[in-house]
Each structure stands twice: as structure tokens, then as C-alpha cells.
Amino acid sequence: MSRDDAVLLAGQSPRPVEPLALFEILVRENADSLTAFLRAAVEDQAAADDLFQETMLIAWRKIGEYDRTRPFGAWLRGIARHLVLAHYRSSARQVACSDELILDHLDRRMTQVDRQPGDTFDEKIQALRDCVSRLAPLYQEPIEMHYRQQETVECIAKRLATSKDAIQKRLQRARQQLAECLEHKGVLAAMDSKP
Amino acid sequence: MTEEPHNPRAEDVGRQTDDRLVHALLLHIHDPQAGEHHHQRVDRVMQSIGGSEQEPSQSASGATRRAIHQLQFPVWVRRGAWAAAAMILLALGIFTINYSSSAALASLDEIVKSLGRPGDRTFRIRAEPPAADPPDRPGLDQSTLYLRDGNQYVLVRSDPKGGEALDGYDGRQSWRIRAGVLVETKDGRGAGGIPMPQVMADVPFVDLQQTLERIRADYVIEQCDQASLQSGRELLRHILARRKSHDVKGPETVEIWANSQTGMPRRIVFSEAQSQGSPQPRRLTIDLASQAPLPVNWFTHGAHEAEPR
Numbered sequence: 001m002s003r004d005d006a007v008l009l010a011g012q013s014p015r016p017v018e019p020l021a022l023f024e025i026l027v028r029e030n031a032d033s034l035t036a037f038l039r040a041a042v043e044d045q046a047a048a049d050d051l052f053q054e055t056m057l058i059a060w061r062k063i064g065e066y067d068r069t070r071p072f073g074a075w076l077r078g079i080a081r082h083l084v085l086a087h088y089r090s091s092a093r094q095v096a097c098s099d100e101l102i103l104d105h106l107d108r109r110m111t112q113v114d115r116q117p118g119d120t121f122d123e124k125i126q127a128l129r130d131c132v133s134r135l136a137p138l139y140q141e142p143i144e145m146h147y148r149q150q151e152t153v154e155c156i157a158k159r160l161a162t163s164k165d166a167i168q169k170r171l172q173r174a175r176q177q178l179a180e181c182l183e184h185k186g187v188l189a190a191m192d193s194k195p
Numbered sequence: 196m197t198e199e200p201h202n203p204r205a206e207d208v209g210r211q212t213d214d215r216l217v218h219a220l221l222l223h224i225h226d227p228q229a230g231e232h233h234h235q236r237v238d239r240v241m242q243s244i245g246g247s248e249q250e251p252s253q254s255a256s257g258a259t260r261r262a263i264h265q266l267q268f269p270v271w272v273r274r275g276a277w278a279a280a281a282m283i284l285l286a287l288g289i290f291t292i293n294y295s296s297s298a299a300l301a302s303l304d305e306i307v308k309s310l311g312r313p314g315d316r317t318f319r320i321r322a323e324p325p326a327a328d329p330p331d332r333p334g335l336d337q338s339t340l341y342l343r344d345g346n347q348y349v350l351v352r353s354d355p356k357g358g359e360a361l362d363g364y365d366g367r368q369s370w371r372i373r374a375g376v377l378v379e380t381k382d383g384r385g386a387g388g389i390p391m392p393q394v395m396a397d398v399p400f401v402d403l404q405q406t407l408e409r410i411r412a413d414y415v416i417e418q419c420d421q422a423s424l425q426s427g428r429e430l431l432r433h434i435l436a437r438r439k440s441h442d443v444k445g446p447e448t449v450e451i452w453a454n455s456q457t458g459m460p461r462r463i464v465f466s467e468a469q470s471q472g473s474p475q476p477r478r479l480t481i482d483l484a485s486q487a488p489l490p491v492n493w494f495t496h497g498a499h500e501a502e503p504r
Contacts, residue, residue: 039219056240105212147225150487179213
């Protein structure tokens, strides 16, 4: 929770704030973090957008149940978690035990990100930009092409005269190196061997 | 020293989760419109909350109903039912016309503003019937238009003589490339003789922003109900512009579907558009294909010239 969340929700704001205006402030503060959580949890970006909308609407309806001593972002993720599991079920696939473990781990990771210094989500994940710039060209090139230029794996493979599998592996390896770099920089805690 | 029990499954879960998380964070830091998307998401939430707190219907008829509630009739009007009915009809008529036209103009202004915002946009153009293109010259049908910041462009058309015909403007110099060879450069806009609607007789058609500003002056603009295009489920702002008179050169109508939050046009349709070099008027459809950033030098001729053999 940002430094202002607790003050706002505890009603200690110097001027009275309308509940809806206050909720909007919290939504704005936590929107990017929740979007990242949902995008990591759900592959389909349109579904992630829908789940974002649904999470926030439920949060508004249940705002009375929110425990003000807990971070607002974590509370939102708790709502989103249920919706993600329901989404998995509606996507005609069994909810595996590992799905729940992944969501738990993801929640812990986002909590670590939330605790980073910085007022905005961008500032909290600033280290990632530095990590990308430190990648070896072999990995940096497909990352730039895939994420910045939004090229498909197939297209990158053609441009770099290699196979799709090779590009997929390079992207995966690059992301792994980025996660290690974020751990090294203290954004993510070193991976716990216990789930 | 006691060794922690090795738990390969947990490690797998951790690795898999971190891979997904880094993927999501990369999507965020590489989104050139992250700020805009952030505002859209929040605004959508706040609109939904606002909508659910009010009456269910928020359509144009809802606005009309609100207008009725807001009307304050003098006592003498209340005495005569017919007079009151006439007043309501008159007030509603005036309200609807004013509301519709001012909302439409505001929408058009937002669309113009959105095209002026920094960023790259790629549009695909369809011309119907395509056969109206001169057979020996590059046609408009299936061409691609790239815009940057509302003042740089590259139009790529297929050349019947082989290869592609490119016309561009990098903000300083306009240029033409045929079969990979730079054939003309000129300071300022205007090289190329692009066959576009005559509404753009004195400004390049590719300057969509100026085209739309001009439509504001010469067309009657109406705000239609929100609609979605066949290609998506997103509800879009829809405006229709009709030529004020036959003295005005340009398409008969211009229809625009734009993002209801940002005003960025998703589709623009010029009907009965007379394009240079084409013997008959036709329908031009311009669809937004992407807003992904293009290479830095994309709008310079150097980026498109064939490498010397």
C-alpha cells in the first residue's frame, strides 16, 4: 500500500473525500500492478482486461469488507485470484493444483514489487529496463523485436534466419536472465524452494 | 549443516511464474501508450461504477429523459395540457439538435487531437471498386499508410510495373521512391501526386488531421449511437459527416468510428470520394491496423531505398 492509502482509507485526509473519489485514487495507484498480475496469470490479454474490470467492480461493491490495515493492492489481487481461477474453469480446462501454486507465487512476487521504492509502478520496476540493456545481444535482440516492435516469433525467426523454436528458447532464456537480474537487484527476493 | 529438502516442483512453479511475471512486466515497459491504456482502464471502471449507481439506461434516450426532468415549466403552461405538450416537444427538439451537433463536434475535435498526439499509427486503405485505379499507375486499394505524430507519413502502394511505390514526408522533406529508387525529393510536403479525394486538393490527403479539421467546416456532423466494428467487440464512438452542399469539393459523406476514450479513429470511410486519376467516385475505407512503434528512421527515404548492388 502506498504511503497515502492508509491515510486516505483511515479517513485521516485533511479534507473529506467522497468515497468514490477516494476509490478512484486507489484504483489509479494500483491499476498497473494489478494489470501486470493479471497479464502474468492469463495469457489472453483481452481476458486480462476483462478480469481487471471485473476485479475493480467487485472491489467497489465489497469496499466495506476491505481490511484497512492490509495493502489495497494485495486485497485486489485476492479478488482477482478467484476470478482467474473461475476464468480457467470457464476456459474448459481443469484447474490444476499448480495453477493455485503459481497464483500464490505470483502474489508474493507482486508484493515484493509493491514494496520497492518509488511512487509509481514504473518507478518500482525501473530496474527491469537496466536489466534489459545488460542482456547479451543474442537475447536482447529478440526481446526488443518481440516486445517493443510487437513482432511475432515466426517473423523474428525469419528476420534472424533461424527457427521458431530457437527464438522461443532465446526469449525464454532472456526472461530467465531478467528474473535473475531482478533478484540480484533486490526487486525480487531470491527464489524460495518452498512453494 | 542441515540441507534444505530439495523440492523440484516448487522450483518449477517458481521458474514458470517468474517467466510469466517478467513477460507481463516487459509488456508494460515496452508499451508506448502505457499511460493512455492506464487511463482508459481506470476511466472504464469509474464509468461502470457511475453507470451502475444511476438509472440503467445511459443511452441517448436517457439523456432526453434527463432533459425532460430538468425542464421547469411556468405555471401558466401547466394550466394548458396542449400548450405544455407543445413546449415539451419544442424543447426536446431544440435540445436534441443542439446536444447532437455539439457532442459530434466535440467528438471530432477529440479525434483530431488524438491524431496529433505523439506516436506511430499504421492504417490500411481499401478502395471500392478497386478497378477504378488507373491500370498503369499505383492504386490506392490495399495500400498502407504510416503516420507519426500527425505530421510525418509514408504511403506504400503496390506498383503495377513491379515492386512498391512509396511516398513519404519526414517532417522536413517529402520524397518518392519507385522500384526501390529515390526519384524525387522536395523541401516541405507535396511530392508524389498522390491520387486522393479532392477534399485534399491543396493539402495532402495523408494529413488525416487536417482533413478532419476541414470536414468540421464544410460538413454537417452528427453523433450516432455507439457501435462496434465487425472485427471487434469494443464499443466505438460513431460520427457521420454530410457535405453541406454540392459546391463543396469532397466525399459525399465521411463516417468515423473512434475509440470512445482516446478518440483515436479505428475506421474512417469516405463515400463517393473523387480521387485524382480515377474516373469515377468510390468508397475509401481507412482502418487502423496498429499503433506499434515503427523504426526511428521509418519516415526518411533512406529507410526504404534499395541497397546498391
